[in-house]
Amino acid sequence: MGIMEGLISGFLQAISLAVFPYLLIGAVFGLIIGVIPGLSGHFAMAMVIPFLYSMEPGAGIAFLLGAHSTVAQGGGLTAIFFSTPGTGQNAATLLDGSPMRNNGLGAMAAGAALTSCFLGATFGAAALALLLPVLQKVVLFFGPAEIFVLAFLALTFVAVLGKEDITRSLIAALLGLLLAMIGLDNVTNQERFTFGLLELRDGLELVPVILGLFAVAEMFELWVSGGSLTGSQTSPLSVKETQSQIFRGMIEAFKRWWLILRCSSIGTAMGLIPGLGSAPAAFIAYGHAKQTSKHKETFGKGNIEGVIGSEAANDAVEGGALASTVAFGVPGSSSMAILLSALFVLGQETGPKMLTQHVDVVFIMIFTIIIGNFIGMVGGAFLVNPLSRLTGLRGSLLVPVLIAIVFTGAFAVQRSWFDIGIALLFGVIGYLMKELDYSRAALLIGFVLGFAVEKNLYLATQLSGPYFLFDPIPLTLAIITIAFLAYNTWSIIRHRGEVNEDAG
């Protein structure tokens, strides 16, 4: 089957009556899962699998992937309205989303977030479609040496996130790297920093850490400061005002198509790299949006570009993450592993056979992501009004409910009481960091990328010896990293000079 033929057949199947209803149900289901903190796309897919045994392949894929694709959209809404990332990948959205809500622009942020998600996902899916002829080569591009250098490059974005106070950012990032060391080391089989606790043997789980740092910390703040989530805004917005804000947000997102394009590219590229996941992609895109913005100083205080950049990236990851699954039947993430086993249940061949003989199935996936996100955008817009009304509630009413939901989310990942303690502990850490002006984003980037940097450095030296950095591709990437760092260092020094001159 040719690619064009597959494209048309895939599209017709995706919108056919046998498939589309499942896509719709899946997308709505994913949206709701996303709104609930702690429940992720991985979880949504695992819940859907038992239904697949009695389903047709096209319908099953649409159901499963539809549920997975809208999770980030639901999670973005929770991040904006409740300062609680619905899923790990929405943590970056919160940095500017919740200040916007405090400024009375919550619905606008939501409109922009939903639209950016849709556009980002469409970009990622389209990139996957365009790469199909060379997909196998693209996937094999990333070995341990390349991943090491790329993860290191991503790590240097910490410098951008905390330009105003580089010392504090570095402290936060290094703390993140240290936290990544906790657990059983794959290489030496030694337990590190586990304090003899069996629960720490597998390291810190990402979801409770994110929920603690961002959600629980916000709850503390709300509890300490009193009032409601809407801050100084006393009366909630009228339905009409909310609607007009949503539309304005959507238009703002479309206006910034160039930013969306760049952040989606970051997301798609990070999706291609196995094992990085979408949380760092959103933060890197956030850093990029800040780096290139004309109004850097308003980031963190409610700049819509921060919301658009991170939401575009976290959904663009999908297209990239599908690549190795489609090209070789080798899953790049835990969600993709579930997708792969689901394809098996549905009786589909994966890997090269799928590319040559069933390319229409690949296009069903691609169109499912696009259409699913469109449904998520429209469906999400209907959730904005009820959610934004809730934010007007007094903190003393809202905090206990949200804390209960957040702790349940932390518990649900591994059914572990210990993880609730982790969420609480990181809530305290997150609150202190926010009060003392340390970057929580830098800590999270350090935490997530610490694994990737360390493991791939070890593998690269084992496979290619200590001079692996001088192989052509890693060398090129390393030069880019150094150039990026040099530019940032220079601009920090220059910035300091200006400040000093102003002072003088």
Place this chain on the structure above:
Amino acid sequence: MTGTRIVGQAKRIGLVWLLAIFALTACEPVEQEGPPKTGAAAFYDGRIIKWIIPYSPGGGYDEYGRMIAPFLEKYTGARVDILNLPGAGGMRGVNELFNSADDGLTIGTMNGSALVMNELAGMRGADYKVTEFEYLGRVVADARVFVISLDSGYTSFEDIWRKGKEVKIGATGLGGSTYVDAVIVNEALDMELDIIHGFDSSSVVRQAMLRGNIVGTWGSWGSALDAVDEGRDKIILQSGKQRAPDLPDVPTAFEMAAKTRNPERAMAILNAWESLHAVGRPVAVPPGTNPERVAFLSEALDSALHDPELLAIAKSTGRPINHASAEGMRQIVTEATEMRDDIRQLFVRAIQGEL
């Protein structure tokens, strides 16, 4: 066919949902019609069996559990709820099972060979005794195979047998099954292949094979199938005392033992290795469970694993069933735990990464 099954599934999913969101064990007895039941059958009728899976949703262990659960419901009359308890390399869920109430309402799957090894090595966190569980039977024991990428230029085991460190083979974490297989066979067959461990998962190992970073890896037969069918990889050695019916042209490690420097020792190591693999993925209940209920459950598992409908699903989804009875399981576990001292030392060193 499946109206009731789907409803059953929907109910189960709904429950897992509730569990996850509210951490509540909401119960709702299932009404069933039919002749009055007696003994264990009467006890289980309408009850809820909690099935502990010591790995995350979506993994191989989870898939097996979710595939079998509806059939276990059919033969017990109870509702079976899957409870994923991942962590500590599968030990967390098994510790939980070991300490659960012995009322016969909690059952669990385990990663047999890894758990036996962890206990033998006295690993921290191994707070169970494999010999004290009551076994209901075994679901499957994977054949282990040594698979290489054909792009490497090698085509048979003889090609790489006497090669040294220049042949790199991949493995996941130190002490993981792909790693233990590789070092144990290295040791038994006097090989000096370079074992690169530390890959995140078997998927990442496969990717390194595709890139040509490594020549091959040990793994389960099922997971190697796809790439072999596509003509990219080749299985060059298999576990098992006899060649598997599906792999008539692939030599077993045992066949190679005779050509080593010390065939007697090689055979002893391989025998121990084999008896560990035979443990496979058993289903067990906590120690001290009422024998009548154990007998009822093992019979139900036996019937479920021989149900033609389940076998059809298993076949079409590439998840082989390789049932061993409760009685057979007891023997297998005894054999696996009774190792010669020097061999036990060898395995302990292997999982601790000292080989």
